[in-house]
Amino acid sequence: MARKKSSTSKGSRELHVRVKTAKGRRLSSKLWLERQLNDPYVLKAKKEGYRSRATFKLSEINEKFHLLKKDMHIIDLGCAPGGWLQYASNKIGIDKGKGSLIGIDLQEVEPVSGCTIIQGDFLEQEMMDKLKQLTPNGKADMVMSDMAASSTGHKQTDHLKIIGLCESALWFARQVLNPEGIFLAKVLQGGTEREILNDLRKDFKVVRHVKPNASRKDSTEMFVLATGFRGEN
Template identity: 45%
Template sequence: MPSPKPPSRRGGGTSSRSGSHATDARDLTVRVRTARGRTTSSTQWLQRQLNDPYVQEARRRGLRSRAAFKLMELDDRYHLLRPGLRVVDLGAAPGGWTQVVVERTRLQSGGGGRVVGIDILPWDEIPGACCLVHDFMADDAPALLTGTLGGPADLVLSDMAAPTTGHRKTDHLRVMALAETAWDFAESILAPGGAFCCKVFQGGTEGELLARMKRLCTQVRHAKPAASRPESPEVYVIAQGFRGRDDTDPSR
Protein backbone atom coordinates (compact mmCIF):
# COMPACT_ATOMS: atom_id res chain seq x y z
CA MET A 1 0.00 0.00 0.00
CA PRO A 2 2.14 2.91 -1.23
CA SER A 3 1.85 6.29 0.44
CA PRO A 4 0.22 8.98 -1.66
CA LYS A 5 1.63 12.33 -2.54
CA PRO A 6 -0.56 15.02 -0.96
CA PRO A 7 -3.68 14.87 -3.12
CA SER A 8 -4.25 17.86 -5.36
CA ARG A 9 -7.32 20.02 -4.86
CA ARG A 10 -7.38 21.06 -8.51
CA GLY A 11 -9.47 19.25 -11.05
CA GLY A 12 -9.54 18.91 -14.79
CA GLY A 13 -11.97 20.35 -17.30
CA THR A 14 -12.64 23.88 -18.52
CA SER A 15 -15.01 26.67 -17.72
CA SER A 16 -16.68 28.90 -20.27
CA ARG A 17 -17.81 31.41 -17.67
CA SER A 18 -16.80 34.95 -18.66
CA GLY A 19 -15.05 33.46 -21.66
CA SER A 20 -12.37 31.86 -19.50
CA HIS A 21 -10.97 28.42 -20.40
CA ALA A 22 -9.04 27.98 -17.12
CA THR A 23 -10.59 26.10 -14.22
CA ASP A 24 -10.24 27.84 -10.89
CA ALA A 25 -9.90 25.31 -8.04
CA ARG A 26 -12.21 27.47 -5.99
CA ASP A 27 -15.00 26.72 -8.49
CA LEU A 28 -14.73 23.03 -7.53
CA THR A 29 -15.37 23.50 -3.82
CA VAL A 30 -18.44 21.67 -2.62
CA ARG A 31 -20.58 24.00 -0.53
CA VAL A 32 -23.13 22.73 1.97
CA ARG A 33 -26.10 24.84 2.87
CA THR A 34 -27.23 24.86 6.47
CA ALA A 35 -30.17 22.47 6.48
CA ARG A 36 -32.99 22.25 8.97
CA GLY A 37 -31.81 20.37 12.04
CA ARG A 38 -28.11 20.84 11.22
CA THR A 39 -26.03 23.31 13.21
CA THR A 40 -23.60 25.72 11.59
CA SER A 41 -20.65 23.84 13.09
CA SER A 42 -21.84 20.47 11.75
CA THR A 43 -22.38 22.06 8.34
CA GLN A 44 -18.82 23.41 8.37
CA TRP A 45 -17.49 19.95 9.38
CA LEU A 46 -19.42 18.29 6.55
CA GLN A 47 -18.15 20.82 4.01
CA ARG A 48 -14.57 20.25 5.17
CA GLN A 49 -15.00 16.48 4.83
CA LEU A 50 -16.48 16.76 1.35
CA ASN A 51 -13.59 18.93 0.19
CA ASP A 52 -10.76 17.11 1.97
CA PRO A 53 -8.55 15.41 -0.65
CA TYR A 54 -7.36 12.82 1.87
CA VAL A 55 -10.95 11.85 2.63
CA GLN A 56 -11.61 11.50 -1.09
CA GLU A 57 -8.45 9.44 -1.65
CA ALA A 58 -9.21 7.19 1.35
CA ARG A 59 -12.66 6.52 -0.07
CA ARG A 60 -11.18 5.73 -3.49
CA ARG A 61 -8.72 3.21 -2.00
CA GLY A 62 -11.23 1.57 0.31
CA LEU A 63 -9.51 2.85 3.45
CA ARG A 64 -11.63 3.37 6.53
CA SER A 65 -10.20 6.75 7.46
CA ARG A 66 -7.97 9.55 6.19
CA ALA A 67 -5.76 8.84 9.23
CA ALA A 68 -4.33 5.88 7.29
CA PHE A 69 -2.21 8.33 5.31
CA LYS A 70 -0.64 9.65 8.52
CA LEU A 71 0.67 6.21 9.41
CA MET A 72 1.84 5.61 5.83
CA GLU A 73 3.92 8.78 5.96
CA LEU A 74 5.32 8.03 9.41
CA ASP A 75 6.24 4.52 8.27
CA ASP A 76 7.90 5.81 5.11
CA ARG A 77 9.95 8.22 7.20
CA TYR A 78 10.84 6.05 10.20
CA HIS A 79 10.46 2.47 8.87
CA LEU A 80 8.11 1.30 11.60
CA LEU A 81 6.53 -1.60 9.70
CA ARG A 82 7.99 -4.66 8.02
CA PRO A 83 6.88 -8.24 7.35
CA GLY A 84 6.43 -10.50 10.35
CA LEU A 85 6.04 -7.88 13.09
CA ARG A 86 3.77 -8.24 16.08
CA VAL A 87 1.81 -4.99 16.42
CA VAL A 88 -0.71 -3.53 18.86
CA ASP A 89 -2.95 -0.70 17.61
CA LEU A 90 -4.57 1.32 20.43
CA GLY A 91 -7.64 3.41 19.64
CA ALA A 92 -7.95 1.55 16.37
CA ALA A 93 -11.54 2.31 15.25
CA PRO A 94 -12.63 2.65 12.52
CA GLY A 95 -9.56 0.70 11.39
CA GLY A 96 -7.55 2.89 9.02
CA TRP A 97 -4.24 2.32 10.82
CA THR A 98 -4.95 -1.39 11.25
CA GLN A 99 -5.52 -1.72 7.50
CA VAL A 100 -2.11 -0.18 6.82
CA VAL A 101 -0.40 -2.42 9.39
CA VAL A 102 -1.94 -5.59 7.94
CA GLU A 103 -0.93 -4.57 4.41
CA ARG A 104 2.62 -3.54 5.27
CA THR A 105 3.35 -6.52 7.50
CA ARG A 106 1.93 -8.75 4.73
CA LEU A 107 -0.38 -10.64 7.03
CA GLN A 108 -2.89 -11.22 4.25
CA SER A 109 -0.23 -13.00 2.19
CA GLY A 110 0.94 -15.24 5.04
CA GLY A 111 3.88 -13.09 6.05
CA GLY A 112 3.73 -14.11 9.70
CA GLY A 113 3.41 -11.74 12.61
CA ARG A 114 0.23 -10.69 14.38
CA VAL A 115 -1.86 -7.52 14.65
CA VAL A 116 -4.22 -6.75 17.52
CA GLY A 117 -6.35 -3.60 17.53
CA ILE A 118 -8.53 -2.30 20.34
CA ASP A 119 -11.12 0.46 20.67
CA ILE A 120 -14.04 1.19 22.96
CA LEU A 121 -16.18 1.92 19.88
CA PRO A 122 -17.60 -0.88 17.73
CA TRP A 123 -15.65 -1.46 14.52
CA ASP A 124 -15.82 -4.02 11.75
CA GLU A 125 -13.38 -6.91 11.52
CA ILE A 126 -10.31 -6.51 9.30
CA PRO A 127 -8.97 -9.69 7.66
CA GLY A 128 -5.58 -10.55 9.12
CA ALA A 129 -6.12 -8.66 12.39
CA CYS A 130 -7.73 -9.40 15.74
CA CYS A 131 -10.17 -6.54 16.36
CA LEU A 132 -11.19 -6.07 20.00
CA VAL A 133 -14.04 -3.88 21.26
CA HIS A 134 -12.94 -2.95 24.77
CA ASP A 135 -11.97 0.10 26.80
CA PHE A 136 -8.19 0.36 26.79
CA MET A 137 -8.37 2.39 30.01
CA ALA A 138 -10.06 -0.53 31.84
CA ASP A 139 -7.91 -2.37 34.39
CA ASP A 140 -8.10 -5.65 32.49
CA ALA A 141 -7.17 -4.22 29.07
CA PRO A 142 -3.37 -4.77 29.26
CA ALA A 143 -3.81 -8.43 30.17
CA LEU A 144 -6.40 -8.87 27.42
CA LEU A 145 -4.08 -7.38 24.81
CA THR A 146 -1.04 -9.32 26.00
CA GLY A 147 -2.95 -12.59 25.96
CA THR A 148 -4.43 -11.95 22.54
CA LEU A 149 -1.06 -11.01 21.04
CA GLY A 150 0.46 -14.14 22.53
CA GLY A 151 3.88 -12.69 23.18
CA PRO A 152 5.93 -9.48 23.15
CA ALA A 153 5.16 -6.70 20.65
CA ASP A 154 7.55 -5.22 18.14
CA LEU A 155 5.49 -2.05 17.75
CA VAL A 156 2.82 -0.30 19.81
CA LEU A 157 0.75 2.32 17.97
CA SER A 158 -1.66 4.78 19.57
CA ASP A 159 -3.87 7.21 17.70
CA MET A 160 -6.13 7.61 20.73
CA ALA A 161 -7.71 11.00 21.37
CA ALA A 162 -10.10 12.23 24.03
CA PRO A 163 -13.14 14.32 23.03
CA THR A 164 -11.99 17.91 22.66
CA THR A 165 -13.39 20.68 24.83
CA GLY A 166 -12.04 23.65 22.88
CA HIS A 167 -9.90 24.59 25.88
CA ARG A 168 -6.35 24.02 24.66
CA LYS A 169 -4.76 23.26 28.03
CA THR A 170 -7.51 20.84 29.06
CA ASP A 171 -7.37 19.04 25.71
CA HIS A 172 -3.58 18.77 25.96
CA LEU A 173 -3.79 17.24 29.44
CA ARG A 174 -6.41 14.70 28.32
CA VAL A 175 -4.36 13.57 25.34
CA MET A 176 -1.22 13.36 27.47
CA ALA A 177 -3.03 11.16 30.01
CA LEU A 178 -3.81 8.74 27.17
CA ALA A 179 -0.22 8.94 25.91
CA GLU A 180 1.16 8.15 29.36
CA THR A 181 -1.14 5.15 29.73
CA ALA A 182 -0.17 3.94 26.25
CA TRP A 183 3.53 4.22 27.11
CA ASP A 184 3.06 2.39 30.42
CA PHE A 185 1.54 -0.46 28.43
CA ALA A 186 4.29 -0.29 25.80
CA GLU A 187 6.94 -0.65 28.49
CA SER A 188 5.30 -3.86 29.65
CA ILE A 189 4.91 -5.52 26.25
CA LEU A 190 7.62 -4.23 23.89
CA ALA A 191 10.41 -6.60 22.92
CA PRO A 192 13.99 -5.28 22.95
CA GLY A 193 14.49 -3.18 19.84
CA GLY A 194 10.76 -2.43 19.63
CA ALA A 195 9.13 0.89 18.75
CA PHE A 196 6.30 3.14 19.93
CA CYS A 197 4.31 5.72 17.95
CA CYS A 198 1.71 7.84 19.73
CA LYS A 199 -0.43 10.92 19.15
CA VAL A 200 0.23 13.90 21.40
CA PHE A 201 -0.66 17.59 21.09
CA GLN A 202 1.66 20.43 20.11
CA GLY A 203 3.68 21.59 23.01
CA GLY A 204 5.34 18.21 22.78
CA THR A 205 5.45 15.30 25.13
CA GLU A 206 5.50 16.19 28.82
CA GLY A 207 9.01 16.32 30.27
CA GLU A 208 8.76 13.36 32.63
CA LEU A 209 7.26 11.05 30.02
CA LEU A 210 9.74 12.16 27.37
CA ALA A 211 12.62 11.57 29.79
CA ARG A 212 11.40 8.02 30.42
CA MET A 213 11.24 7.33 26.70
CA LYS A 214 14.74 8.67 26.16
CA ARG A 215 16.12 6.52 28.99
CA LEU A 216 14.59 3.37 27.54
CA CYS A 217 14.91 3.99 23.78
CA THR A 218 17.83 4.81 21.52
CA GLN A 219 15.95 7.51 19.59
CA VAL A 220 12.89 9.69 20.31
CA ARG A 221 11.47 12.20 17.81
CA HIS A 222 8.34 14.25 17.10
CA ALA A 223 6.71 14.50 13.67
CA LYS A 224 3.61 16.04 12.09
CA PRO A 225 2.54 14.18 8.93
CA ALA A 226 1.32 16.16 5.93
CA ALA A 227 -2.04 14.36 6.21
CA SER A 228 -2.56 15.89 9.65
CA ARG A 229 -4.75 18.95 9.17
CA PRO A 230 -2.71 22.18 9.51
CA GLU A 231 -5.10 23.59 12.12
CA SER A 232 -4.89 20.44 14.25
CA PRO A 233 -2.57 20.60 17.29
CA GLU A 234 -1.73 16.90 16.95
CA VAL A 235 1.80 15.65 16.46
CA TYR A 236 3.25 12.16 16.92
CA VAL A 237 6.06 11.00 19.16
CA ILE A 238 8.12 8.12 17.76
CA ALA A 239 10.37 6.17 20.13
CA GLN A 240 12.59 3.47 18.59
CA GLY A 241 15.19 1.00 19.81
CA PHE A 242 13.50 -0.04 23.07
CA ARG A 243 16.19 -1.18 25.51
CA GLY A 244 13.91 -2.98 27.94
CA ARG A 245 11.86 -2.04 30.96
CA ASP A 246 13.60 -0.58 34.00
CA ASP A 247 11.65 -1.68 37.06
CA THR A 248 14.00 0.31 39.30
CA ASP A 249 13.02 3.61 37.65
CA PRO A 250 11.71 5.85 40.50
CA SER A 251 9.40 7.71 38.10
CA ARG A 252 7.32 4.58 37.63
Protein backbone atom coordinates (compact mmCIF):
# COMPACT_ATOMS: atom_id res chain seq x y z
CA MET A 1 0.00 0.00 0.00
CA ALA A 2 1.36 3.42 -0.89
CA ARG A 3 0.32 6.98 -0.22
CA LYS A 4 0.47 9.53 -3.01
CA LYS A 5 1.49 12.92 -1.65
CA SER A 6 1.30 16.48 -2.87
CA SER A 7 3.77 19.17 -1.85
CA THR A 8 2.55 22.59 -0.75
CA SER A 9 4.15 25.61 0.86
CA LYS A 10 3.25 24.05 4.19
CA GLY A 11 4.91 20.74 3.40
CA SER A 12 3.62 17.39 2.23
CA ARG A 13 -0.09 16.64 2.34
CA GLU A 14 -1.66 13.20 1.95
CA LEU A 15 -4.14 13.08 -0.90
CA HIS A 16 -4.77 9.51 -1.91
CA VAL A 17 -4.02 6.00 -0.67
CA ARG A 18 -3.01 3.66 -3.47
CA VAL A 19 -3.12 -0.12 -3.09
CA LYS A 20 -0.45 -2.24 -4.73
CA THR A 21 -1.68 -5.21 -6.72
CA ALA A 22 -0.78 -8.27 -4.64
CA LYS A 23 -0.35 -11.71 -6.16
CA GLY A 24 -3.72 -13.36 -6.55
CA ARG A 25 -5.68 -10.14 -5.93
CA ARG A 26 -8.10 -9.24 -8.70
CA LEU A 27 -8.16 -5.71 -10.08
CA SER A 28 -11.77 -5.28 -8.91
CA SER A 29 -10.72 -6.14 -5.35
CA LYS A 30 -7.82 -3.69 -5.55
CA LEU A 31 -10.08 -0.90 -6.76
CA TRP A 32 -12.70 -1.64 -4.08
CA LEU A 33 -10.09 -1.58 -1.31
CA GLU A 34 -8.57 1.63 -2.68
CA ARG A 35 -12.00 3.27 -2.78
CA GLN A 36 -12.72 2.22 0.80
CA LEU A 37 -9.43 3.58 2.10
CA ASN A 38 -10.07 6.95 0.46
CA ASP A 39 -13.79 7.24 1.20
CA PRO A 40 -14.39 10.16 3.62
CA TYR A 41 -17.56 8.51 4.95
CA VAL A 42 -15.68 5.29 5.75
CA LEU A 43 -13.09 7.33 7.64
CA LYS A 44 -15.79 9.37 9.40
CA ALA A 45 -17.67 6.23 10.46
CA LYS A 46 -14.52 4.77 11.94
CA LYS A 47 -13.71 8.01 13.75
CA GLU A 48 -17.21 8.39 15.24
CA GLY A 49 -17.60 4.74 16.19
CA TYR A 50 -20.25 3.74 13.66
CA ARG A 51 -20.20 0.31 12.07
CA SER A 52 -20.59 1.42 8.47
CA ARG A 53 -20.59 4.43 6.16
CA ALA A 54 -24.30 3.74 5.52
CA THR A 55 -25.01 5.42 8.86
CA PHE A 56 -24.56 8.79 7.18
CA LYS A 57 -27.21 8.03 4.56
CA LEU A 58 -29.77 7.83 7.35
CA SER A 59 -28.33 10.80 9.24
CA GLU A 60 -28.44 13.05 6.15
CA ILE A 61 -32.02 12.02 5.32
CA ASN A 62 -33.07 12.58 8.91
CA GLU A 63 -31.39 15.99 9.11
CA LYS A 64 -33.31 17.08 6.03
CA PHE A 65 -36.74 15.63 6.84
CA HIS A 66 -36.67 15.35 10.66
CA LEU A 67 -38.02 11.79 10.75
CA LEU A 68 -36.62 10.45 14.02
CA LYS A 69 -38.23 11.74 17.20
CA LYS A 70 -38.18 10.85 20.87
CA ASP A 71 -40.30 7.90 21.97
CA MET A 72 -40.77 6.41 18.48
CA HIS A 73 -41.12 2.69 17.82
CA ILE A 74 -38.95 1.75 14.83
CA ILE A 75 -38.17 -1.45 12.93
CA ASP A 76 -34.98 -1.72 10.85
CA LEU A 77 -35.15 -4.45 8.18
CA GLY A 78 -31.87 -6.00 7.07
CA CYS A 79 -30.18 -4.19 9.93
CA ALA A 80 -26.65 -5.66 9.59
CA PRO A 81 -24.09 -4.46 10.50
CA GLY A 82 -26.04 -2.13 12.81
CA GLY A 83 -25.03 1.40 11.83
CA TRP A 84 -28.61 2.57 11.34
CA LEU A 85 -29.56 1.13 14.72
CA GLN A 86 -26.69 3.00 16.36
CA TYR A 87 -27.75 6.33 14.88
CA ALA A 88 -31.49 5.92 15.43
CA SER A 89 -31.07 4.80 19.04
CA ASN A 90 -29.41 8.11 19.87
CA LYS A 91 -32.17 10.10 18.20
CA ILE A 92 -35.19 8.43 19.81
CA GLY A 93 -33.77 8.29 23.33
CA ILE A 94 -33.24 4.57 23.81
CA ASP A 95 -30.67 5.25 26.53
CA LYS A 96 -33.38 7.06 28.52
CA GLY A 97 -35.92 4.30 28.13
CA LYS A 98 -37.80 6.08 25.36
CA GLY A 99 -39.42 4.24 22.46
CA SER A 100 -38.16 0.97 21.01
CA LEU A 101 -35.85 -0.04 18.20
CA ILE A 102 -35.95 -3.50 16.66
CA GLY A 103 -33.50 -4.78 14.07
CA ILE A 104 -34.23 -7.83 11.93
CA ASP A 105 -31.71 -9.64 9.74
CA LEU A 106 -31.12 -13.11 8.31
CA GLN A 107 -27.56 -13.05 9.62
CA GLU A 108 -26.31 -12.63 13.15
CA VAL A 109 -25.71 -9.01 14.17
CA GLU A 110 -23.58 -7.77 17.05
CA PRO A 111 -25.70 -6.27 19.85
CA VAL A 112 -26.46 -2.55 19.84
CA SER A 113 -27.11 -1.00 23.24
CA GLY A 114 -30.81 -0.64 24.00
CA CYS A 115 -31.93 -2.30 20.76
CA THR A 116 -33.61 -5.66 20.22
CA ILE A 117 -32.06 -7.64 17.36
CA ILE A 118 -33.83 -10.67 15.93
CA GLN A 119 -32.20 -13.12 13.54
CA GLY A 120 -34.77 -14.36 11.05
CA ASP A 121 -37.01 -13.65 8.06
CA PHE A 122 -39.30 -10.65 8.52
CA LEU A 123 -41.80 -12.17 6.05
CA GLU A 124 -42.57 -15.16 8.27
CA GLN A 125 -45.63 -15.19 10.52
CA GLU A 126 -43.43 -16.14 13.46
CA MET A 127 -41.76 -12.74 13.17
CA MET A 128 -45.09 -10.95 13.31
CA ASP A 129 -45.94 -12.89 16.47
CA LYS A 130 -42.66 -11.83 18.08
CA LEU A 131 -43.26 -8.18 17.21
CA LYS A 132 -46.60 -8.23 18.99
CA GLN A 133 -44.68 -8.94 22.18
CA LEU A 134 -42.04 -6.27 21.58
CA THR A 135 -44.01 -3.23 20.39
CA PRO A 136 -47.36 -1.73 21.43
CA ASN A 137 -49.97 -3.93 19.70
CA GLY A 138 -47.25 -5.16 17.33
CA LYS A 139 -47.20 -1.76 15.61
CA ALA A 140 -44.42 0.68 14.72
CA ASP A 141 -44.09 4.35 13.82
CA MET A 142 -41.42 3.76 11.20
CA VAL A 143 -40.10 0.92 9.05
CA MET A 144 -36.70 1.53 7.47
CA SER A 145 -34.57 -0.62 5.21
CA ASP A 146 -31.11 -0.36 3.69
CA MET A 147 -31.32 -3.91 2.35
CA ALA A 148 -29.42 -4.81 -0.80
CA ALA A 149 -28.98 -8.11 -2.63
CA SER A 150 -25.54 -9.33 -3.67
CA SER A 151 -24.51 -7.64 -6.88
CA THR A 152 -24.47 -9.69 -10.07
CA GLY A 153 -22.75 -6.99 -12.11
CA HIS A 154 -25.76 -6.85 -14.43
CA LYS A 155 -27.52 -3.53 -13.82
CA GLN A 156 -31.05 -4.56 -14.75
CA THR A 157 -30.85 -7.77 -12.72
CA ASP A 158 -29.50 -5.91 -9.68
CA HIS A 159 -32.21 -3.28 -10.09
CA LEU A 160 -34.99 -5.86 -10.14
CA LYS A 161 -33.55 -7.72 -7.15
CA ILE A 162 -33.44 -4.63 -4.96
CA ILE A 163 -36.89 -3.52 -6.12
CA GLY A 164 -38.10 -6.94 -4.99
CA LEU A 165 -36.59 -6.36 -1.55
CA CYS A 166 -38.24 -2.94 -1.38
CA GLU A 167 -41.61 -4.45 -2.29
CA SER A 168 -41.21 -7.05 0.46
CA ALA A 169 -40.32 -4.32 2.95
CA LEU A 170 -43.37 -2.34 1.85
CA TRP A 171 -45.64 -5.34 2.35
CA PHE A 172 -44.24 -5.68 5.87
CA ALA A 173 -44.66 -1.96 6.56
CA ARG A 174 -48.32 -2.10 5.60
CA GLN A 175 -48.85 -4.79 8.23
CA VAL A 176 -47.16 -3.01 11.11
CA LEU A 177 -47.25 0.78 10.65
CA ASN A 178 -49.35 3.03 12.82
CA PRO A 179 -51.42 5.74 11.11
CA GLU A 180 -49.11 8.61 10.03
CA GLY A 181 -46.22 6.13 10.00
CA ILE A 182 -43.03 6.43 7.91
CA PHE A 183 -41.48 4.08 5.34
CA LEU A 184 -37.87 4.49 4.14
CA ALA A 185 -36.21 1.97 1.82
CA LYS A 186 -33.35 1.68 -0.64
CA VAL A 187 -33.92 1.24 -4.38
CA LEU A 188 -31.78 1.43 -7.51
CA GLN A 189 -32.62 3.58 -10.51
CA GLY A 190 -33.54 1.47 -13.49
CA GLY A 191 -37.07 2.19 -14.63
CA THR A 192 -39.40 0.24 -12.36
CA GLU A 193 -38.75 2.34 -9.24
CA ARG A 194 -41.52 4.69 -10.38
CA GLU A 195 -43.97 1.82 -10.04
CA ILE A 196 -42.98 1.65 -6.37
CA LEU A 197 -43.75 5.35 -5.97
CA ASN A 198 -47.18 4.91 -7.51
CA ASP A 199 -47.87 1.97 -5.22
CA LEU A 200 -46.78 3.96 -2.17
CA ARG A 201 -49.11 6.82 -3.04
CA LYS A 202 -52.07 4.51 -2.43
CA ASP A 203 -51.29 4.38 1.29
CA PHE A 204 -49.06 7.37 2.10
CA LYS A 205 -49.78 11.08 1.93
CA VAL A 206 -46.33 12.22 0.77
CA VAL A 207 -43.95 10.12 -1.36
CA ARG A 208 -40.55 11.15 -2.74
CA HIS A 209 -37.17 9.94 -3.95
CA VAL A 210 -34.12 10.94 -1.88
CA LYS A 211 -30.42 10.60 -2.72
CA PRO A 212 -28.21 11.56 0.25
CA ASN A 213 -24.67 12.77 -0.34
CA ALA A 214 -23.39 9.64 1.40
CA SER A 215 -24.68 7.55 -1.51
CA ARG A 216 -21.77 7.24 -3.90
CA LYS A 217 -21.99 9.64 -6.84
CA ASP A 218 -21.38 6.86 -9.37
CA SER A 219 -24.10 4.68 -7.83
CA THR A 220 -27.73 4.42 -8.97
CA GLU A 221 -28.72 4.00 -5.32
CA MET A 222 -31.44 6.20 -3.89
CA PHE A 223 -34.18 5.89 -1.28
CA VAL A 224 -37.95 6.05 -1.36
CA LEU A 225 -39.38 8.03 1.54
CA ALA A 226 -43.09 7.82 2.28
CA THR A 227 -44.72 9.67 5.17
CA GLY A 228 -48.25 9.94 6.52
CA PHE A 229 -49.38 6.31 6.34
CA ARG A 230 -53.14 6.34 6.02
CA GLY A 231 -53.59 3.06 7.87
CA GLU A 232 -56.96 1.45 8.27
CA ASN A 233 -59.96 3.45 7.19
